[in-house]
Amino acid sequence: MNIYIQPEYEVVRDRDRCIGCRVCERQCANLVHSYDAEAGKMQADSALCVNCHRCVCVCPTHALKIVKSDDTYKVNGNWGNQTINEVYRQANSGGVLLSSMGNPKEYPVFWDKMLINASQVTNPPIDPLREPMETRLWLGKRTSVIERDERGKLKNKLSPQLELKVPILFSAMSYGSISYNAHESLARAAQELGTFYNTGEGGLHKDFYKYGKNTIVQVASGRFGVYKDYLDTAAAIEIKMGQGAKPGIGGHLPGEKISADVSETRMIPQGVDAISPAPHHDIYSIEDLRQLVYSLKEATDYKKPVIVKIAAVHNCAAIASGIARSGADILAIDGYRGGTGAAPTRIRDNVGIPIELALAQVDQRLREEGIRDEVSILAGGSIRSSADVIKAIALGADACYIGTAALLALGCHLCRTCHTGKCNWGIATQRPDLVKRLNPDIGYKRLVNLVTAWNHEIQEMMGGMGINSIEALRGNRLMLRGIGLTDTELSVLGIKYAGESM
């Protein structure tokens, strides 16, 4: 017996406005809309709706809206509707609940409890419209001996670094979890912006090798699509040890999304779930990680920086210290709000810690141990705006990874059902009829717009602080003040409370 579950959202159609053009019907991969020829009217089955707003956006007469259902069980402060429904769903199916995108629960967002400084009188603000305002930076190790040539000039003894024109990179999203057109949009945007996108763990489609200079390739526990050319093509290699959305487990790609092309790129059979192992089976300890770091460096002739990505968890500062001594050049930390194409709901919503706290602790630990120069730090796992970028860098990040914000720029409406593979926006799907809805010529431009706009805002805020290089903001925690935070939160973040002077 399956208990009927009332849909959470309802499709509401304004009958006066609807002209029966049926575009909603054609655009909905979830088959919500249908035409009742007898009645001459459009119908909607709310039970199928994922609230992706595709129909709302394409309706030429704006006749549609999606509203939260006011149907409710008897109100209960402990057993909310969703909690009860999840029990019913699991009792119906016996399965693990799956979700997509980042943790949507109402945990505190520390970005929103930090305020940024500005200069006046004793120290002038700087106007980015009239003065240079540098957002260019280099990622990688900064430790190097001072050696001079016979003429006394400094020799370049630095390890390979990545040069970025903006302090923002596109984070790992695999081909498979997102579409060909989404990948093309990211790759082209990264190239135009002077930054990098990340293949995620799904390999690199043969058509995109040409964007190699702006590509970070990932080596994850499934090792999908990893081979020599893949490593050689990239600007940098990222070892994925963890992911903020699902710390403790490996990647999930449902079989529905493994098309022929994805299968070829990943080097796995078509239509079969691709579940990466939770650990790398050659990494059971920090010394094993070091071996993989150096294996990859050997394989690529020490020409590329190696990134190690970890999920933000309770002991991430200690883990980071180990990684900084492992030969890795860059450390990426992914907070628990980070997105995913598919994750067990319970893990997504309950495992891991906020990026703000993890970042602050990692940066502080590496400084206390005097090894902050061994690695650059990338922060991701929910950077939502230019203000979040500024705050992350002031806490200690070198630059930020954005994933969800990039998908939003491509049209994603955060319906959080990527795992079904029926993304109406052509992003998290492999169905050719849906994929073609995302035009990469437009998509890449929208990504460029987003990052360009953020970069302008970053420059404005930097100028306000009297800082004209992003590098002078890095770890500059006096530029931040907490608001609505406890003493413990302030001390974990390493910042003062609003109103406390310099």
Add this chain to the structure above:
Amino acid sequence: MLMREGQFRNPSGCAVTGIIDRSGKPMSGECMIQSIAVMHDRSNGLGGGFAGYGIYPHYKDFYAFHLFFDGKGARAETEAFLGRHFEIAYASEIRTRKLPSITDEPLIYRYFVTPLSRKLADSHLDEREYVARCANRINVQIGGAYVFSCGKNMGIFKGVGYPEDIGRYYCLEEYSGYAWTCHGRYPTNTPGWWGGAHPFGLLDFSIVHNGEISSYDANRRYIEMFGYRCTLQTDTEVITYIIDYLVRKRGLTLKETAHVIAASFWSTIADKDEEAKEQETLLRRMFPSLLITGPFSIILGYTGGLMTLGDRLKLRSMVCAEKGDVAYMASEESAIRAIEPNVEKVYSPAGGEPVLFEVYDKESVR
């Protein structure tokens, strides 16, 4: 309760001035007093100080420790410490002149010292590192004692008051040196403590600084990785440590150091010749966290020379001038003309452009 310097961050506006005779000829401190007095309104009576180079020719092989003591207890404890680590060649109270405008002065002593050779050998440290660490230990561990100068053949004199009064207080007309710098402070908070005045010194480096840097905490948190402790929380302190780290510990030249802390903009570097482009890019890639942003103009004193450097946007003034062997630098041209009305060359260095004036025969002043 009013907090002591170091317990809060205390940015300040200021006046700076400096003079060097490149022939190595000594000048009395009087000229600096005259020069800084012209810029009276750039200070507010809450701090002034001087650094003189070549002022201790008879003890030039000894480190000259200048100390403030809150009381006799701190002095006794410090002298015991000095005795355990150094041979003390000469010790005395620094001569001062009572002035109605200078109040609440601490005990002020001077010691000419050289490290005990066995202690130094056992420490496995370079001599200067040994001295720097000892000075730091006194400052951190002995309550009420503060080493404010510890270089060879140079000395810092500072206190709370207007700089011209501080100069007279220390009887600087009685000292002669080939180079002098001076600082008048306009702090935006109220320090009551003499140790907080400037110049700030470490070994033979001394810095006078005008500005309020916006990169402070980025610089501080970085430099503290290398054993420095920014106990005073002033810009001048962190700038001194940065220069000490880059020059003494990493072996960069002063010009290279300038390209780190007041690095040219990327757009400027792009227009330079290949070699400069490569060197400056490399320096920015190696030491990005030591870039200093926000307004500053400094005069760095070191054995045999003075260097001026301003922030890359030139948010603080600095004027240089020359006449014969003598070079002048100051926040305002008037401060130079006050002591030499007939200067020959007057110019304002560009933002981020280091200007070095060094004695012709550096060996002569070692």
